[in-house]
Amino acid sequence: MILLDDIKNELVNARPEVKELGEVLQIERAKADLGDLRIQMEYDGFWDDHEKAQKITQKCNTLERKIENFEKLQSLLEDTIELIELSLEEGDDSSNEEILADAEAFKKQLEAEKLKSLLTGEYDNSNAIVTLHAGAGGTEAQDWSQMLYRMYNKYADTHGFKVDLLDWLDGDEAGIKSASFMVEGENAYGFLKSEAGVHRLVRVSPFDASGRRHTSFAAVEVMPELADDVEVEIRPEDIEMQVYRSSGAGGQHINKTSSAVRLKHIPTGIVVSCQTQRSQFQNKDYCMKMLRAKLVEIQEREHLEKISDIKGDQLKIEWGSQIRSYVFMPYTLVKDVRTGCETGNVQAVMDGDLDAFINAYLKALSHGTLKAGTAATED
Numbered sequence: 389m390i391l392l393d394d395i396k397n398e399l400v401n402a403r404p405e406v407k408e409l410g411e412v413l414q415i416e417r418a419k420a421d422l423g424d425l426r427i428q429m430e431y432d433g434f435w436d437d438h439e440k441a442q443k444i445t446q447k448c449n450t451l452e453r454k455i456e457n458f459e460k461l462q463s464l465l466e467d468t469i470e471l472i473e474l475s476l477e478e479g480d481d482s483s484n485e486e487i488l489a490d491a492e493a494f495k496k497q498l499e500a501e502k503l504k505s506l507l508t509g510e511y512d513n514s515n516a517i518v519t520l521h522a523g524a525g526g527t528e529a530q531d532w533s534q535m536l537y538r539m540y541n542k543y544a545d546t547h548g549f550k551v552d553l554l555d556w557l558d559g560d561e562a563g564i565k566s567a568s569f570m571v572e573g574e575n576a577y578g579f580l581k582s583e584a585g586v587h588r589l590v591r592v593s594p595f596d597a598s599g600r601r602h603t604s605f606a607a608v609e610v611m612p613e614l615a616d617d618v619e620v621e622i623r624p625e626d627i628e629m630q631v632y633r634s635s636g637a638g639g640q641h642i643n644k645t646s647s648a649v650r651l652k653h654i655p656t657g658i659v660v661s662c663q664t665q666r667s668q669f670q671n672k673d674y675c676m677k678m679l680r681a682k683l684v685e686i687q688e689r690e691h692l693e694k695i696s697d698i699k700g701d702q703l704k705i706e707w708g709s710q711i712r713s714y715v716f717m718p719y720t721l722v723k724d725v726r727t728g729c730e731t732g733n734v735q736a737v738m739d740g741d742l743d744a745f746i747n748a749y750l751k752a753l754s755h756g757t758l759k760a761g762t763a764a765t766e767d
Contacts, residue, residue: 392484395491396472399465402498406465409498412505415458422451443615450513450574461501464494499747504575506750511612512578517681519568522559523586523605528596530559532589532604535738537567540583542740549573554662554674562595568662568678570613577612582749583742584610585711592717601717605710611681620680621695627679628652629672634663651675655696658682712745714738727752 410416425448428434435441468490475483507513518540522533544551555568571580586607593602614620634648648663649671660682662674683695690697714734715721722737722745723730729748731737737745752758 392472392476392487395487396469396476399469399472399491399494402465402494406462406498409461409501409505410458413454413458413501415455418451418454422448422455425451453574457497457501461494461497464490464497468494503747503750506754507575507578508754509578509581511614512581513575514577514612514614515573516571516577516580517554517568517611517613517678518571518580518583519555519566519609519611519678520564521566521607521609522564523607525602525604527559527561527563528593528602529604529606530561530563530565531595532563532587533565533567533606534559534563535589536587536606536608537564537569539738539740539742540569540571540580542738543742544571544573544740546740547573547579549576553664554678555660555664568660577610579746579750580610581612582746583608583711588710588713590713590715590717609682611678611685613677614681614684618680618684620684622653622676622679622683626654628654631668647671649675651679653679653683656683656686724748726758 425444428444429441429448468487471483471487471490475481475487520533520536522529525532541551543549550572552570552572553567554570555566557565557567559565586605589604589606590601591604592599596602628651630650630652631646632648632650633646647666647668648661649668650659650661651672652659658679660675660678662671662678665671665674686692687695687697711726712722712724714737715723716734720732720734721730722732722734724745727745727748729745731744733741749758
């Protein structure tokens with residue numbers, strides 16, 4: 389029974405923390421906003437403007453999930469405390485396993501909701517567009533890029549995100565030279581923005597017959613998918629479009645026609661491409677989404693007043709010093725050089741277990757000890 393007393397005290401002491409979390413998440417305001425939106429949805433002719441109605445409906449769904457998740461957290465806390473008190477009162481330990489499970493579930497859910505409270509960026513709730521580029525090193529770097537692609541797919545699966553492949557360029561012998569994909573889901577960009585930067589791999593190369601250690605690099609770009617009402621000035625005369633035959637991943641249909649699209653933004657030198665959609669029009673539409681997102685991301689990161697201030701040489705910042713090292717040999721270690729977060733379980737990380745690194749990044753960001761999109765140099 390001493391164990392139950394300890395758990396009860398821990399949970400009772402968590403009540404102020406949950407209350408404070410509700411204030412940080414502005415749950416009462418969310419309820420009021422939800423009520424106002426529901427009133428709007430009852431107006432005659434609400435669906436006459438389908439685009440506006442859809443945005444209001446999406447906002448309602450987001451607010452409903454936010455409120456529901458917080459209320460579930462509150463209920464789990466109070467129900468577990470009540471069950472403990474009942475067990476102590478009756479001297480019955482048959483519910484101990486259930487109590488322990490519920491207490492652990494509460495702590496896990498509390499941490500998840502606290503993490504969401506750190507997502508305060510304008511686009512944190514958006515889908516994420518992720519692009520991988522193999523660095524120098526040929527086949528070794530291209531294989532590393534494909535390993536990262538698998539890692540992010542595993543992370544997405546674990547968190548209920550959907551991955552939609554946009555572009556894929558095969559490596560010369562193995563792996564990929566580059567790949568772009570959309571990660572769809574609530575707060576996808578807010579979580580994955582921590583991954584932007586250069587990732588370094590140290591291992592014994594499977595492509596080296598002499599069994600020597602190799603160091604490889606791959607760059608990860610992460611951009612938010614922007615809503616259509618976000619204004620981005622892109623002049624038609626600044627766009628150079630190329631159409632080519634698709635290759636690599638994407639299915640047989642697209643390989644039969646020259647439907648793949650590559651867009652170059654002439655003033656900045658930014659190049660985006662998409663080949664996985666079924667028509668040239670759809671590929672071009674996704675290219676424009678990627679280009680708009682990239683321009684806005686650079687504009688905000690560089691604190692520029694307008695898109696036209698972006699210069700080509702600033703694009704090199706994407707290949708700045710590494711943000712994270714993955715060492716497979718002679719020891720196993722994954723270390724984020726910005727936050728100091730590290731683990732020796734390399735395999736878990738490569739299987740998508742990135743939560744510790746993302747959590748550490750968001751906490752450091754909220755404490756002002758680093759800035760979004762920056763990297764630190766490792767000793």
